[in-house]
Amino acid sequence: MTTHSPVTSAAPPADAAPLLAAEDLHITFPGRHGADPARAVDGVDLHIRPGEIVALVGESGCGKTTLARSLLGLVPPTSGRVTFGGKPLGYRSRALKAYRKRVQLVLQDPSGSLNPRHTVYDAVAEGLRIHRYPGDERAAVAQALSRAGLRPPERFFLRYPHELSGGQRQRVVIAGALVLEPELIVADEPVASLDASVRGEILALLLRLRDELGLSALVVTHDLGLAWNIADRVAVMYLGRIVETGAVEQVLTAPQHPYTKALLSVLPEAGGEPVVLTGEPPDPSRVPSGCRFHVRCQVLASGDAERAGVARDCRTRDLPVLSGGGASQVACHWATASKISSPSGD
Template sequence: MSTTEEPLLSARGLRVAFPGRRGAPAARAVDGVDLDIRPGEIVALVGESGCGKTTLARSLLGLVRPTGGEVRFTGAPLTYTAKALKAYRKRAQLVLQDPSGSLNPRHTVYDAVAEGLRIHGYTGDERTAVAEALSRAGLRPPERFFLRYPHELSGGQRQRVVIAGALVLEPELIVADEPVASLDASVRGEILALLLRLRDELGLSALVVTHDLGLAWNIADRVAVMYLGRIVETGPVEKVLTTPHHPYTQALLSVLPESSDAPVVLTGEPPDPTHIPPGCRFHARCQVLASGAADAVADRCRTRDLPVLDSGGAAAAACHWSGARTEAGDGRGAVFGT
C-alpha cells in the first residue's frame, strides 16, 4: 500500500488527560500521538493493559475529547458539536471487545442491527439493509437470525452481530477494540478472516486495538506499539515484528510461543500516568539498560525526552539505545534517540 496516499483518519499531537481528584496531577493517558490510517488499511495498535490504547481509540472516534492536538477525517478537522459527531459516527464505527456486553439481551438480532439505522434516520428498506449486513458478517441466511436473542447465539455469532451492526451504516472506518479477546481460539481465526474479507470487498479501513502481537501479525498492514501514552515503535508489520528496534517491542515479542528468543520478563509495573518519568518513559523497566548494554546512552535514557514518532509509513522507534546503534552503522533502520 502506498504511504503517499492521503490518510482517511489522522491524529496530530493528540493528548488526552484526565483531571486528578482533590488537586492531584492529571493522568496523561495519551501524551502526544501522531497516527495515520489510510483507505483500505488495517493498523494494529498494540500494548499492554493501561498503556492508553483504548483511550486513544475512543478519542479518534470522538467519544473522548482530546485535551490537545487534533483529529482529522478525510482531511477535515473533527468538530465536537452533536450534529457533527452524529454524522462522523455514521462513517466511523466502534466494535467492542465483549459482544455480550454490547448487545441488549432484550433486543432481537434484527433490532440490534437496525438500531443504528433508526438513530440516523435511514429512509431506505430497513429489512433489506439488515439482511445485507448480517450476510456480510457471515450470518447466512440472515432471516434465520432475525428473531433470535443474544443468549441463543454462540460467542462468535454474537460478535458477528456486533460487526453487522457496524456494517449496516456502511462506514469507511471500523475501530475494533480487542475484537477477539473474549472468543475461543477456534473462533478467533474466523473473525479475523472476516475483517480481512470486509477490507478486501468493501475497502474498509480498520484500527484494531490489541495486546496480542500475534493477532497484529495475522491481520495488520502496519503496527503501532504504545507504551505509557505514546507510540514507541511503528512501521510495516513485517518489519516491526521481525526486526524490532525498541526494547519494549522486543520484550512483547519474546513471550510469543513461536519466538526463538528467551522470554523477557519486565520488572515492575508501568509507571503511573500522573507521574511520567523524565527521559525515555520505558527506562525504569528496560531490560537493555538494566543489563548494562546501553551504558553509553544511559544518561540520555534517564533524562532526555524523545520526540513524537512521525505517522508516516517508514519504520521508526523512539529509543536512545537503538538510535546509537544506528549511528554506529549496524543497519537497524530509521530511529529516534540520537
Template sequence: GLRPPEEFAGRFPHEMSGGQQQRVVIAGALALEPSVIVADEPVASLDASVRGEILKLILELRDSLGLSALVVSHDLGLAWNIADRVAVMYLGRIVETGTVEEVLLRPKHPYTRALLSVLPDSGEQPVLLTGEPPDPAAVPGGCRFHPRCPLRAAEQDTLCDSRDLPVLTGDPSRSSLAACHLVH
C-alpha cells in the first residue's frame, strides 16, 4: 500500500506516519512468505480512518495470499469486524473460545459476559467485578477468575477455588467452549 515504493525506501521510521510504519511492518512480515501472521494490537495506536485501512489491508492479504491471521487485541469491536473465531483470555488462560457470533452474542463465561456488559449499546446491565485482579506471579488455585467471579459469589461454590480447569483448545466441531465450573 505504499506507492510509489521508491518514495518510501530511503525513509527512516520517524519520517513516516503510523499507518505507513504499520504497512512497512506488515511488508517485512510477509517477506518470508509465511502461512500465518501474528499481529499484536496492529491498530491500537492509529486513528480511526487509518485503523480501517490497515484492517482492510490485513483482510485483503489474508484472502489473496491464503494466510491465516492471529490478531491479538483488547478491542472486542475489532474482533467482531475481522475475526472468524475469537478466544477470550484471563490471566494468561483462554476462558472462552468459539465463533465470533457465539462468543460475542451468546457469551458463556462470566468474564466474557462482564467484558461485553460494559460496552456502549450492549443493552446489558453492566457487570461490575469486585476486587483487584490477582497478581499474575501468584495465580490463585482452581479457576483463575474465581476471586472476582459473580457466579461463584452467588453460588458460594468451593469447587471453583480448588479444582483447576482444563486448558481450552480450539475444537472446530463445537461452536464455543467455556472454561467454567458453573456454566453448562
C-alpha cells in the first residue's frame, strides 16, 4: 500500500489519562498433551487515550489478536487487569454488556461478519435491539450508515450483503459498530480483505470518525504501511510482548528494535534489501531466555551485538516490560547499548 505523510490531526496530550488500558496483562492457555502453558500475552502495558488511534503491529501468532480480544472483554486475563475510564473491567454479563456498548469490534472480513440472510438495516440495528435502544431505531440506523459513508442511507436499508461491494460491506460493519455511539473501536485488520483502491477510503473514514466524533481506536494489523497512514502511535508486538512503542513517525522513520527494522524492510517504499528473518516465531509455550527475539535476530547473527558487548545479555538477560504510555521505548539490549554509546541517537 502506498504510504503518505502520517496523520496530521492533533493527537491527545501525552499526559492525558488513558481511556482504555492494559496493566501487566498476562494471558496463558493450557498446553497440549502435557506441554507447558502457552504464554500468548506475557506482560503487556498498553494505554489508549481519548481521541487516539494506536496501531498494534506484529506477525501472525505474536499475540496481538489475543490482546485485542482481552481488551474487548472476550478473553479474561490470567493476571493483570484491563481498565476503562480508570475503572477495572468487570466480567459479569451485565458489566460486559454495558462495556461492549462503549467499546465495539470491527472485524477484518465483512463477508464473515454479516449474516447473508439479514438486510443492511437489520445488520446495523442488531446492536440497538440487543441493548434495547429506547430511541428512534430507524433514525439511529440511518445516522450510522450516513456516518459510515453510505448515503442516502435509506437506499441501503433493504439490500443484502451479496448486493454490495467489499468496501460497502465494510462500511456496513463499521456502521453496526457506530450505531451504539461507542467511545472506542477495536479494528482487527480492517482493510486486509479489501482491494487496494478501497483501502484508502476506509482508512480516511476511520480518521474522519476520530476527528468528528472524538472516537478512539486500536487498529490491529501486520501492515506497518497501514500504521503509518492511520495511527498516532504504534506498538510493535513479538511473542507476547510489546518490544517497541512510540509516536508513529518516530518509530517508523527511526526504528530501534531489529524486529521493527525487519518488518519495515519488506515495505515497497523501504528501498534496500529486505531483512529475511530465519525460522518461525518461537512457540509461546517455550519462550526463549533473554531477549525473546534473539533466536531470529539479524543483529545477533551478524556479530554486531557481540561487537557492542551485549550478545550474552541478548541470550540470557530478560528485558523489562515497556510502560503503556506515549513515550518512545524499546526493549532491546543492543538498541540500549547503541543509545548509550551515541547519545545523539545516531
